[in-house]
Amino acid sequence: MSILKKALTTAALSVAMMAGTAQAEPMRIALVVKALGIGFFEAANKGAEEAAKELGDVEIIYTGPTDTTAEGQIEVINSLIAQKVDAIAVSANDTDALVPTLKKAMERGITVISWDSGVAKDGRLMHLNPSSSALIGNTIVKLAADHLPEGGDVAILSATTTSTNQNTWIEEAKKVLPNYPGINIVATVYGDDLADKSYRETQGLLQTYPNLKAIIAPTSVGIVAAAQAVEDAGKVGSVNVTGLGLPSEMAGHVKSGASQSFAIWNPIDLGYSATMIAYHLAKGDAKAEPGAEISMGRMGNVKLDDNNEGAMADPFTYDASNIDQFSSIF
């Protein structure tokens, strides 16, 4: 108990000190992520800090639950509402379940936007997509097809069955499939964004489909696990792992040859843009309405569609030629 007391008093002291140094009442923008400890979101936080520095009077609160659950995120958002933050920018674990809580936040005067993984329209002012889903869907198929001139069997390793992002991208990918003759999607499996489960699911794929030529993993956890499983199975060269991943986590697998190339937008840019948008909306010098254009600083402007959604930029392809340059960044 005394340890707990100590921990709490130290926490109390440090907060008091923080409050002491930042007396000028900066605008507090909370960056709520799906779960802490994920490289992608740590990078987004870097971008948010960069935006805060550029804007000057902004304090970033980077937070999120331990597991990727909607219930955990609601607890986090409740504590942010209690702290009366100025804005919440959330990457949601569940499109619908966060809506009642976020509505409450907006009723209490907090600016709410979603980014990366969206919230249903009622629960936010606007949503910032990292890219357009159609472009991503096309990119992930193209990444596989580029290295399969003859075509072949391809499998998808996704996150959870309820992941909004992944489901949309896979849907879009299936739409453009006719443009890539010979590419045949044989299965979609779910690794739940857990390294061990994704690894086992990949092993299952390799055993079930001996003719498999490529695995598309549109998740940063899944792609690493899949590449590792392919290496461990000695299938480097015959099965190409591609999809969406982080350069730092994929560098080794690109060098080993398990992954020829993969894509991702820049999460630093994403955190930066989300912070910029939240700032302008909270400040009141921009309005979230269909057709509106909101400034994202160095990233240009985002244009909102009828659903108050906007796309930031195109995904970017990483391969052996540029992996070293980016793997040190994120």
Added chain:
Amino acid sequence: MTAASQPTPRHIPDRLKSRLSRTLKSWEALLLVVAAAIFVANALASPYFLDPWNLSDASFNFTEKALIAFAMAMLIIAGEIDLSVAAIIALASTVMGSAMVAGAPVWALVGLGIGTGLACGAFNGLLVAGFGLPSIVVTIGTMSLFRGISYIVLGDGAFTGYPPEFGWFGQGYVWWVFSFELALFAVMAVVFGVLLHRTNFGRLVYVIGNNATAARFSGVRVDRVRFILFLLTGVMSGVASVCLTSRLGSTRPSIATGFELEAVTMVVLGGVSILGGSGSIPGVVIAALVMGLVTFGLGLLNVPGIVMSIIVGGLLIGVIALPRLWAMMRK
């Protein structure tokens, strides 16, 4: 019950009373001190803590889990466990969602949610009490089974668009800042407190948890009590499902993931012996408050969830180890 049942419940507690009641008393006292210390520390650490609305919002962090924990406490005291509670929430929520899509009125949704919980509890109870299978194995199985059915029905889809009146159970307020869930928590605390500590049935739960064989030889219908306990846990999971579904306003098969461990944590933190035979409802109530206060207080300080779970884990081990260390030092 025959007249012979009079001495039976007395004998076993007598043997335990001298030491156990004292430890129990000090346990709850210790927990209360911990709760008070956390409350004061929170109030000092954050200017936002002592706000009635904020505290009310924070109560949602534990109310649904605590509703399950009350029933789970009785089950664990009787020497059993139910790990399928979170899966029951998912299945009950899925049933409610399907009924909602079919146009069922609000009262029917509530009835179906609780009814599904009852049915799941009966299934668990039948396998454990009826066929004599170990509860941990049975409920690990039904945990996958119940949630699996939800996944089959929903896949990656969701039920949304519950009627606004249904939202009252998870988002409505009975009076001022007191939400329906908080009121339900208080009422259920009393109901389960009376059931466990003031009724014959409650005494039998302790008797079975201490020595099921002796209880059986004394004429206690052990399997019937066990069956009823699983029914109770199922019903409370159904009630928690109504509250959670209403609060989220939607159903996904991944709803309430991990709730079973949090409910068990609350029960153990509340001083219930994981081996059965001892524990109390007041302890569980205080444990629920402690967990709610800790997570909310740390949340206000924006302590990362990973650190938070380390602290909750440390708290659990600390509170359980302390009385033992205390006893050892006294000797």
